[in-house]
Amino acid sequence: MVKMLLLFIVIAAGVGLQAKGLVLSAPESYDFAISSESQLSLLKLKETQVKNLQNYNEVLKTHLKKIKLAIKYSEDLLRTPGHNFLFGLKVLRHIYTDWPQYINNLKKELGSKEILISQDLLMQQPTSVDFEESLGAIYRLQTVYNLDSYDMAEGILDGKDYKVKKWSIDECLILGLMYQYLKHYNESENWLQLALYYYEDHPNREELKTKLWEHSNLLESLVEANKGLGRYLEAKKFAKDLLSILPNHSYMLQQLPKLEYLQANPIKLTKPKKDHQLQKEICSKRYSKANTNLVCRYVDWTPFLQLAPLKMEELSMETHISIFHGFLGKRDIETLKNASRPKLQRNEHLSWNCSCKIGNLSSSSHDIARKINGLIIDITGFPPKGNQMLEVINYGIAGNYNPDDTAKSTTPNKANTLIFLSDAEKGGEIVFPSRQLKVKPRKGSMLVWVNPKxxxxxxxxPILKGNMWVANKVLN
Incomplete structure (x- = not known):
């Protein structure tokens, strides 16, 4: 089978299993993919590594400068005319005293300090779990929002160019291999064609020789993708292109007659299982406008609210869903986020279906949690002796709650509150499918809904763009 596909399976075997809904016990991870806060440390790690490589480069440049000076001095002597005792002594002295130093320079271990630093940084780099989760998130985003592969690679979402650095051959290739592993051959072929396009359009092919893959690997993967789609003529074309480069490629020599046979005797292809279809249906659906009988008003039904009324917008009377605008100000939001940062942890139960980290704050140990819990009690009228915990959530790539997980919750609660601690530029909407309602996150607002039984x-x-934070509280 394809060498590159085997490499991918070793790196990211968990993606296929997780995509099929199985729960895996994740090994240690730095959570780079599931939390935008964790991604900040990844950027700092990159900066440190770049600085270290720059230092290593300076060490090599200094050493190379010495070598060049030695070469220049020796070449100058060779160009010196005459054979007399003056010249003879100079050459003898040069070879006797300088050359041992040159040899010592050649033996010198260069950049040992930088190498040790780099080895230490290696222990802080993303793990296979981080890599798997990032690929799984991209898979979820592309499936749910039906994103075009070319637009994604070019940094375009919903027709808007976000001016980000475009994806390279590497990203397109690894996504092509991921989809191939999942037997989603159409998406695989799209990504691999993009990788081939970027390869052929690359201004300096010499740079690509440092990669783990080669041009032949791309062609081999395209053979497999087209074979999986039943496009045997296209598969043969890529097979012949590969054999024109590597005439003795044993695997492709075996595949070519098989492709000839399949073209003459096509087999019935099995369609792959489609994942994330419930999410796709919920998030891509256009919901009707809110009931015109609903109202938007200022509420002042407690002494506190009489001093600082809040704007309440009723979204549904059937389930009593309302949103309170301006519930939290910027200062309280930042205080809450800062208090939760040290407590953010992955939730193993939601590790695949919720790309997020969660921190729990109690009223007894955090002033900001006590203040917010008090505000919630003032607004909702729920008894103060109820749940005193505030759950703060930071999302990562494609962060979202899966409806299946939410449905399995056995926590007895009478109502829920969700406080938006940030805006989401793209995605991140809260959807109540049974009420045909979709709510866009607005920083500082609080969503409240009654939840009987x-x-x-x-x-x-899933979040397409933005650093998304929310605080969740169950009222009981």
Whole structure:
């Protein structure tokens, strides 16, 4: 089978299993993919590594400068005319005293300090779990939002160019191999064609020789993708292109007659299982406008609210869903986020279906949690002796709540509150499918809904762009 595909399986075997809904016990991870906060440390790691490589480069340049000076001095002597005792002594002295130093320079271990630093940084780099989760997130985003591969590679979302650094051959190739491993051959072929396009358009092919893959690997993968799609003529074309480069490629020599046979005797292809279809249906659906009988008003039904009324917008009377605008100010939001940062942890139960980290704050140990819990009690009227915990969530790539996980919650609660601690530029909407309602996150607002017997299921769509934070509280 394809060498590159085997390499991918070793790196990211978990993606295929997780995509099929199986729960895996994740090995140690730095959570780079599931939290935008964790990604900040990844950027710092990159800066440190670049600085270290620059230092290593300076060490090599200094050493190379010495070598060049030695070469220049020796060449100058060779160009010196005459054979007399003056010249003879100079050459003898040069070879006797300088050359041993040159040899010592050649033996010198260069950049040992930088190498040790680099080895230490290697221990802080993303793990296979981080890599798997990032690929799984891209898979979810592309599936749910039906994103075009070329637009993604070019940094375009919904027709808007975000001016980000475009994806390279490497990203396109690894995504092509991921989809191939999942037997989603159409998406695989799209990504591999993009990788081939970027390869053929590359201004300096010499740079690509440092990669783990070669041009032949791309062609081999395209053979497999087209074979999986039943496009045997196209598969033969790529097979012949590969054999024109490597005439003795044993695997492709075996495949060519098989492709000839399949073209003459096509087999019925099995369609792959489609993942994330519930998410796709929920998040891509256009929901009707809110009921015109609903109202938007300022509320002042407690002494506190009489001093600082809040704007309440009713979204549904059937389930009593409302949003309170301006619930939290910028200072309180930052205080809450800062208090939760040291407590953010991955939730193993939601590790695949919720790309996020969660921190729990109690009123007894955090002033900001006590303040917010008090505000919630003032607004909702729920008894102060209830749940005192505040759950703060930071999302990563394609962060969302999966409706299946939400539905399995057995926590007895009468109502839920969700406080938006940031805006989401793209995605991240809260959807109540049974109420045909989609709510866009607005920083500082609080969404409240009555949830008798846990009957109201909500779902958060994957985040396409933005650093998304929310605080969640169950009222009981």
């Amino acid at each position: 846990g009957s109201v299921i909500y779902h958060q769509c």
